[in-house]
Amino acid sequence: MACGAPQALDAGHPLDGFDCGRPALNEWLVRHARQAHASGSARTYVVVDDQRIAGYFSLSVGQIDSLEAPDRVRKEMGNYPIPVVILARLAVSLAHQGRGIGVGMLQEAIRRTLAISDLAGVRALLTHPIDEAAERFYVRFGFEASPAREQQLILLLKDARRLLAPVPARRSPAEAASRGGVSSWGSEGVKGSC
Numbered sequence: 578m579a580c581g582a583p584q585a586l587d588a589g590h591p592l593d594g595f596d597c598g599r600p601a602l603n604e605w606l607v608r609h610a611r612q613a614h615a616s617g618s619a620r621t622y623v624v625v626d627d628q629r630i631a632g633y634f635s636l637s638v639g640q641i642d643s644l645e646a647p648d649r650v651r652k653e654m655g656n657y658p659i660p661v662v663i664l665a666r667l668a669v670s671l672a673h674q675g676r677g678i679g680v681g682m683l684q685e686a687i688r689r690t691l692a693i694s695d696l697a698g699v700r701a702l703l704t705h706p707i708d709e710a711a712e713r714f715y716v717r718f719g720f721e722a723s724p725a726r727e728q729q730l731i732l733l734l735k736d737a738r739r740l741l742a743p744v745p746a747r748r749s750p751a752e753a754a755s756r757g758g759v760s761s762w763g764s765e766g767v768k769g770s771c
């Protein structure tokens with residue numbers, strides 16, 4: 578069964594029962610995501626597998642004080658606030674973890690951040706990892722710690738762009754398929770095997 582590309586959350590998506598192993602992230606999706614989406618405080622995108630939510634991520638926009646940003650992000654920004662897109666939440670259901678959906682959604686969040694940056698200034702993608710395991714996930718993809726705030730990680734947009742570039746496969750397609758992994762990613766979105 579192939580996972581479709583992330584879709585904007587709508588009234589028909591079956592949110593009940595989503596379990597990523599982190600109650601706060603489950604509860605936010607089930608109880609608050611639709612309201613946040615409707616009010617415009619956060620846009621949520623879901624990956625659906627056979628009528629179940631395999632994963633979701635949410636985006637907002639904001640700004641941070643330049644002192645909160647790593648040197649490379651502050652560079653050439655003076656003391657002005659730094660505009661960011663906030664990856665407010667990202668979670669994959671326990672049943673779907675380890676199949677490339679998390680990194681696929683991160684790539685999709687970056688694509689959407691780049692699209693926003695075509696219309697308005699955006700310097701970086703920012704996130705607040707829920708725990709140390711989540712932090713390791715993001716650091717692995719180049720996010721840097723804020724020098725001033727705990728649990729705040731920042732990825733410069735030009736570094737984020739590199740995560741979308743084709744890279745030599747670490748796994749063969751056959752190996753990926755045998756793991757039930759994502760088989761390909763494209764500008765059209767996530768194409769995974771759920």
Ligand SMILES: CC(C)(COP(=O)(O)OP(=O)(O)OC[C@H]1O[C@@H](n2cnc3c(N)ncnc32)[C@H](O)[C@@H]1OP(=O)(O)O)[C@@H](O)C(=O)NCCC(=O)NCCS
Pocket residue numbers: 597598599602666667668669670673674675676677678679680681705706707708710711712713714715717747
């Ligand atoms: C963290 C999370 C999103 C990862 O999603 P996933 O779909 O299981 O991850 P993927 O299969 O896309 O993994 C991509 C790569 O990252 C690695 N990875 C996954 N979780 C990792 C972690 N916590 N730390 C370091 N690396 C990690 C995988 O091993 C994989 O590497 P590989 O390609 O060399 O095998 C998922 O485990 C999750 O939802 N956890 C609970 C909620 C959470 O922590 N959300 C994070 C934001 S607060």
